[in-house]
Amino acid sequence: MTVRIGVVGTGAIGREHIERLTRTISGARVSAVADIDAALAEKAAAAAGGARVAADVPELITADDVDAVLVTSWHAAHAEHVLAAVAAGKPVLCEKPLATTADDALRVLAAEEAHGRRLVQVGFMRRFDPGYRELRRVIAGGGIGRPLMMHCAHRNRTQGERYTTEMAAQDTAVHEIDAARWLLGEEIVSAQVIMPRATDHRFPHLRDPQFMLFETAGGVRIDLEVFVNCQYGYDIRCETVGETGLVRLPDPARAEIRSAGRVGTEIDQEWGGRFAEAFDVEVQAWVDSVADGAATGPSAWDGYAATAVAAATVEAQRTGAVVDVNLAPRPAFYA
Structure with a gap:
C-alpha cells in the first residue's frame, strides 16, 4: 500500500x-x-x-x-x-x-x-533519536537508580527578528518539555523562569538566554537553559542524575579534526542536520x-501536556513566579 x-x-x-x-x-x-x-x-x-x-x-x-x-x-x-x-x-x-x-x-x-x-x-x-532512546532505556531500566535531577540545554546559533521571548517556551523549550516527560515517565507540575544577563547578540525585544526550572509530580527537578543566540552552533544537551549514577546524551558522532595546533570536531549549525x-x-x-x-x-495527550506546560512557562516569564501546571484529568482513551 x-x-x-x-x-x-x-x-x-x-x-x-x-x-x-x-x-x-x-x-x-x-x-x-x-x-x-x-x-x-x-x-x-x-x-x-x-x-x-x-x-x-x-x-x-x-x-x-x-x-x-x-x-x-x-x-x-x-x-x-x-x-x-x-x-x-x-x-x-x-x-x-x-x-x-x-x-x-x-x-x-x-x-x-x-x-x-x-x-x-x-x-x-x-523520541526517535538514538541518543534519547538510549537515555530512556537506561533510566527505565534502573541503570542510574531513582532519577533525582535533570539538566538540559537548548542552544541555537541565532534567531531572526520575528522570534519572541514567549517562543522560547512555546517553540523551543517544548521539545525538552516533552522529552523530559517521556524520559522520566512523569508529568510536569510547575514552571519557573529566571532571566540571566541578556546577550548583546539579540534583537532588543527578546530576553535571551532564559533559565527554566520545572518540577515533576514525583519531585524530580529539571533545569533547562534556552539560549537561542549562542553564536557557535546548534547544541542540544540532556543529563539525568540518579541515586546511583548519571546518564548523559552523547554528542553527535563526528570525525576528529587535528589542524592548526588544535584538536576538535565540527558543530551542527542548524537543527536539520542534528536530527535528520x-x-x-x-x-x-x-x-x-x-x-x-x-x-x-x-499522542494528542502528549501534545496537550507539553502545550499546558509551555503556557505555564510563558506565565512564569511574565510574572517571575513559580506557576502551577493544572492538567485536565487524563482520559482513559490515552492510557
Whole structure:
C-alpha cells in the first residue's frame, strides 16, 4: 500500500518533509500540497514529483487522493488543521506544537476521543533519536537508580527578528518539555523562569538566554537553559542524575579534526542536520502506522501536556513566579 500524503504548509519544515517523503521514506508519496503562498506551493508540488496544489486546506484534507495529512503550517493554525483532519477521519502528523493554547489542545483531545480511534501523532522527533532512546532505556531500566535531577540545554546559533521571548517556551523549550516527560515517565507540575544577563547578540525585544526550572509530580527537578543566540552552533544537551549514577546524551558522532595546533570536531549549525535521522525514523514510523491502521507515536495527550506546560512557562516569564501546571484529568482513551 502506498499512503498518499497531503502536506499543509510548504515553509522550511514542510519542504524538508516533502523531500524526505519523496526521496527517503518508503510506502508513501506526496499527492497534494496547500499553502497561503501559491508560489511556494507550486514549487513544493514540483519538488514532490508532480503533486497537485490544492485549492485550499479544507479541499486538501477532504480530497479522495489524500489518505493522511502532514501539518507543517504556522503554529497558530495547527489545531484548526488537525481538527479538520480528525473530522475527515484521516490520520494526521502535526509538527510541534499541537496547539498554541491548552484549550485548543483539549478540543483536539475531545474530537479524537469522540471519533473513537487515535488519528493524531505530534512531531516530537527526539523520541526517535538514538541518543534519547538510549537515555530512556537506561533510566527505565534502573541503570542510574531513582532519577533525582535533570539538566538540559537548548542552544541555537541565532534567531531572526520575528522570534519572541514567549517562543522560547512555546517553540523551543517544548521539545525538552516533552522529552523530559517521556524520559522520566512523569508529568510536569510547575514552571519557573529566571532571566540571566541578556546577550548583546539579540534583537532588543527578546530576553535571551532564559533559565527554566520545572518540577515533576514525583519531585524530580529539571533545569533547562534556552539560549537561542549562542553564536557557535546548534547544541542540544540532556543529563539525568540518579541515586546511583548519571546518564548523559552523547554528542553527535563526528570525525576528529587535528589542524592548526588544535584538536576538535565540527558543530551542527542548524537543527536539520542534528536530527535528520530522527526525522527520518519518525516519519517512516508514522507512514507505517497509517498503513497498519494504528497510531503509535506521541499522542494528542502528549501534545496537550507539553502545550499546558509551555503556557505555564510563558506565565512564569511574565510574572517571575513559580506557576502551577493544572492538567485536565487524563482520559482513559490515552492510557
